[in-house]
Amino acid sequence: MARKTGSHAEITGPRIRAAALELFARHGYAAVSMRQIAAEVGVQAGALYTYTADKQSLLFELMRNHMEHLLGCWEEEPRPDDPLACLEAFTRFHIRYHLDRPDEVFISYMELRNLEPEHFAVIEGLRRRYERELEAILASGREDGCFTVPDTKVATMGLIAMLTGIGTWFRDTGRLSRFDVEQLYWDMVRGAVGVPDAAAGPGRAGSGGDAALSAAAE
Amino acid sequence: MARKTGSHAEITGPRIRAAALELFARHGYAAVSMRQIAAEVGVQAGALYTYTADKQSLLFELMRNHMEHLLGCWEEEPRPDDPLACLEAFTRFHIRYHLDRPDEVFISYMELRNLEPEHFAVIEGLRRRYERELEAILASGREDGCFTVPDTKVATMGLIAMLTGIGTWFRDTGRLSRFDVEQLYWDMVRGAVGVPDAAAGPGRAGSGGDAALSAAAE
The missing domain is CATH 1.10.357.10 (Tetracycline Repressor, domain 2)
Known part of the structure; x- marks a missing residue:
């Protein structure tokens, strides 16, 4: 298996981190394997260890x-x-x-x-x-x-x-x-x-614009 | 393996939920197996399915x-x-x-x-x-x-x-x-x-009690 070093590391390192970020966020850290991260990046699982300890x-x-x-x-x-x-x-x-x-x-x-x-x-x-x-x-x-x-x-x-x-x-x-x-x-x-906002105050409450804002869902 | 029903279910159901809650909170849902939950409760893994579908x-x-x-x-x-x-x-x-x-x-x-x-x-x-x-x-x-x-x-x-x-x-x-x-x-x-609190106002700022509160860590 080819080990990537030098300028490759500069490219692959960020790609590994980006893949790990997305997988951890979607499935949770515990549920994600190094093998999955490697597959997402498109490298062999073993190659990952060139860039990160674990x-x-x-x-x-x-x-x-x-x-x-x-x-x-x-x-x-x-x-x-x-x-x-x-x-x-x-x-x-x-x-x-x-x-x-x-x-x-x-x-x-x-x-x-x-x-x-x-x-x-x-x-x-x-x-x-x-x-x-x-x-x-x-x-x-x-x-x-x-x-x-x-x-x-x-x-x-x-x-x-x-x-x-x-x-x-x-x-x-x-x-x-x-x-x-x-x-x-x-x-x-x-x-x-x-x-408190000096320009606002309770007097501003209930204006038409507010009602329009609150009507729709987020 | 003995299947527990009736009054046993009323006792074991809550115990299973309590064990699952603790394990999910500690390790995350994805990392916890039904086998681990069963072990925590002290029942066989198969017995869990009497109380919960999955x-x-x-x-x-x-x-x-x-x-x-x-x-x-x-x-x-x-x-x-x-x-x-x-x-x-x-x-x-x-x-x-x-x-x-x-x-x-x-x-x-x-x-x-x-x-x-x-x-x-x-x-x-x-x-x-x-x-x-x-x-x-x-x-x-x-x-x-x-x-x-x-x-x-x-x-x-x-x-x-x-x-x-x-x-x-x-x-x-x-x-x-x-x-x-x-x-x-x-x-x-x-x-x-x-x-705003009528009894407070900026005048209250910086009093001795506040400083004492802020000095210690949470």
């Missing part, structure tokens, strides 16, 4: 790449000094980033239980780093006196769960655009940290 | 029982007429119910992909029924002019994801009690629907 390494790599890429992208985002504007930037970034990567998000949450302890510790550390980014924004808004967030850690977990959950129901073919959804969730996030 | 039926039963029990328990909760009080009742009920059943919650979200289409349709229908309970509360608060919820469907999905997510991080041995967590999430829910 299935566990593949899962770990996928989850680590996802978290490191997420952190890297957030670092590149423009971040306003104003805590409210920065929270809005985080909210919109988080929604967009996660909606673009449903398989990675699904695996990152579902397959944590299948990581070996030392791998789990690394992923957990990266997740904490990301959570601390939001926590720092909440803390700065609280110091400024503009956010009401009695517990920044809890608020971080609550907001991230709310935003990530969009992936479980949003479809691009549905009644709402991504921008609609961003806007609706940003309103909820802002409210949750104690900053 | 592994798919077991998964479906677990998920359907979970949703029907959830709906039944919510129906028995006292529900105030006032939308804000009713939203608070729902919030606290949802948190308590889900924190008490981590395995059921985990399976209900993770194993949806493994349900056969006709089973999926039933579970999806039950989930919609539960979501409509919250949606109705949000709609009544919007009609009363007390909630700012431009889209009750989206707000429902956002709030349920936020509340259910508590299970991913909360531990009874952590720094916060369940009641602390309920209170913190209720504050966020109320804010998210546009009703």
Whole structure:
């Protein structure tokens, strides 16, 4: 069996990860064999081991790449000094980033239980780093006196769960655009940290446009 | 092999479901065999088929029982007429119910992909029924002019994801009690629907108690 090295590795490595990602997301890590991943890529099962030590390494790599890429992208985002504007930037970034990567998000949450302890510790550390980014924004808004967030850690977990959950129901073919959804969730996030929309208020409730939005299924 | 019927079935059925629940939650549905479930219960693999048609039926039963029990328990909760009080009742009920059943919650979200289409349709229908309970509360608060919820469907999905997510991080041995967590999430829910806490406001930010809460890990 031919072993692929050099430039082949650069091509085959990503193809293996892409195949593993899709198979893990569809069937679950435990149900997928290295043989299936090889078949999906179109190589012999033995050839896979040129690129990766085992299935566990593949899962770990996928989850680590996802978290490191997420952190890297957030670092590149423009971040306003104003805590409210920065929270809005985080909210919109988080929604967009996660909606673009449903398989990675699904695996990152579902397959944590299948990581070996030392791998789990690394992923957990990266997740904490990301959570601390939001926590720092909440803390700065609280110091400024503009956010009401009695517990920044809890608020971080609550907001991230709310935003990530969009992936479980949003479809691009549905009644709402991504921008609609961003806007609706940003309103909820802002409210949750104690900053109601000055332009809105209960008076806005029940307007015709709202009824039209709510009438259709997602 | 002795087949168990009558009163034995009433005892063994729940034991089989409990074993399946634990094994599915720990290893994932796809990775668990009927043989393993039988071993956990202490019966022969063949005896399992007296109680259940197959592994798919077991998964479906677990998920359907979970949703029907959830709906039944919510129906028995006292529900105030006032939308804000009713939203608070729902919030606290949802948190308590889900924190008490981590395995059921985990399976209900993770194993949806493994349900056969006709089973999926039933579970999806039950989930919609539960979501409509919250949606109705949000709609009544919007009609009363007390909630700012431009889209009750989206707000429902956002709030349920936020509340259910508590299970991913909360531990009874952590720094916060369940009641602390309920209170913190209720504050966020109320804010998210546009009703800030009159007793709080940004002035409360940065008090000594808050700092103490935030210092420890979950």
